[in-house]
Amino acid sequence: MSDAIWMALALLLVLEGLMPAINPGGWRRMFEQLLRLSDQQVRMIGLISMVAGLIMLWLLQMGD
Numbered sequence: 001m002s003d004a005i006w007m008a009l010a011l012l013l014v015l016e017g018l019m020p021a022i023n024p025g026g027w028r029r030m031f032e033q034l035l036r037l038s039d040q041q042v043r044m045i046g047l048i049s050m051v052a053g054l055i056m057l058w059l060l061q062m063g064d
Contacts, residue, residue, distance in 0.1 A: 020027040034042065 019030070037045075
């Protein structure tokens with residue numbers, strides 16, 4: 001894997017760890033709310049996140 005992929009994975013882990021480290025109670029409440037969503041709603045959140053990430057990557061590539 002290229003260094004960029006490892007750096008992206010490392011940044012993802014840092015960002016994922018921020019919420020439970022800073023506000024564990026809020027992190028738990030967020031997951032409790034996620035558990036109440038239907039599979040379709042969770043799927044839609046995932047798809048929107050992926051599309052947003054792809055658009056961001058595309059825009060970053062255009063800037064180079």
